[in-house]
Structure formats: C-alpha cells, structure tokens
Amino acid sequence: MKVAITSAGNSPESQLDSRFGRCSYFVIFDTESKSTEFIPNPNKENLDGAGPASAHLVASRGVKKVISGEFGSKVKSLFDSLQIQLIVLNDSDKNIGEIIELLNHK
C-alpha cells in the first residue's frame, strides 16, 4: 500500500510539513517494497487551489493514506470521496523517517 506524507525537505531527516496543499515535498512510501520517493510539490506557490491540486497529485500516485499536519475541508471531502484515509499528526517533532517507522510496525 502506498502512503503520502507531506515533508518540509527531501530527506528522511526532514520534518513533517504541517500544511497539506502547500507543503514542500510529498513523500510516497510503499509499505510493501519499502521504497520512498520524494516529489517536489508543484503547487507550493499556488495562490489558489493548492489543496485540491495536491490532493489530485497524490491520488494519481495511488496512495491509500495521506499523513499531514492539517487538511482543508475541500481537501477532506475530496479524499473522502476517493476513499483515501487522512492521518493528522500535530506532533510535528517527528521526522519523515520516524513516521515511516511507525507505519512499518504493522
């Protein structure tokens, strides 16, 4: 299963980026192959519609879960309709590597 995580940078040491639509990078983590891919967010500077555009981007990668600090209501209903689970981590002192470790506990 693929999981998207919003990241402030392009390494596992980067912090979770708490804003979904305008995060710096999306990490696509595959829980089976354990592969990680960092995708720069092309919507980072968007004044308008960054949330839905980012939602479509991660959905097109086939993720089943998205982990971020917060989601707008439009984004939320979009993901709901796509049956993609949202996970909110307010505790932003976890870095990407640590979040992936949590996912690997399965």
Next chain:
Amino acid sequence: MTNPPHFKGFQPIGLPEEKNPVVLHYEEYEAVRLSDFELYTQLEAAKEMGISRPTYTRIYESARRKIAMAFVKGKAIVFEGGKVYFDSEWYSCNACGCWFNHPAKEEDVKSCGLCNSPEIEQYQGNGQQNGAEDLCVCPQCGLEKAHTPGIPCKAEECPNCKCAMHRKGTPHHNGFRINKC
C-alpha cells in the same frame, strides 16, 4: 473546517490563572487561521468554511475582538465547541497521538491508521453524539462529573487533585501534550 487546534488555549505569562477566560469557538479559531495565517480573502475563507460571507465576517470579527480582549486584559483563551465541524468520523490514537478518519465506512475501525495500535478512541466532537453522556474528566485521577454547558471544562477543578478537567471523549482528554495537570 480543517482540524480543531491541537492544544487547549493560551495563558498569559506572569499572571495568576484567570477564573473567566475568553472562550474562543473553533469556528472563530478557524476564521483567524484562514484569514491571518493562510491569508485567504474573506470570500475564499467563507467558501472554505461553507458559510456565507456575512456570517464569516461576523465570526471573524468576533474572533478578533475576543483575542484583543485576551491580549489587552491579560486573559486566558480557551478553545471550545463547534460540533458542526466535526461530523465526519475521526479517531485519535493513544499510542502515537495521531488522529485519523475513516473513509471506508463499511469496515470497522480496529487500529490506528498510522502505528496500528488498537489503543484508539472515536472522537466525540462536542461529546453529545450517539447519546453519549457529556462529562468532564480529570486527566490525573479519572474522576468524572456532568459537564456544565457554557463552562469550559478547563475552568472546572478536580476536587481530589485540583487538576483542570477535560471534556470526556475529546482528543484533549486523550493525552495531548498540553494536558499535563
């Protein structure tokens, strides 16, 4: 709305604890977040919250006045309420502290979407869904009492340990960091 704030409020530095804090509703918090943090226009923010522009303006004005009141008078701010914004099913995980929702409604939720721990609780919004009792609970000893509408749980003191209480079944009661007694 997006998410409720992940902490319970603010307290001024260097003043004794206020007995009558300013109560900021979640929609007011959300209005300030959208206008002054995300820098949305009022029209965009109103759309985002699914309300009319005049309603948005009212909520936003009210939020700013409350914040100004707290700022000038040195009052604490306590976040409360706003059940309308939490009608989707959300769960909190006691193991990793995350929240997650559940888009596939036909399946039961048995474990955390992030760490897979079974230590999860459904988020009850304002505490009155599903006929659940509305209770304040002490984070220290677990004592419960009926919640008094209009009085923030935080303003209630546990008779045993003098802890500020929390609304039962909310993320605040589930061990967020600010919840130290």
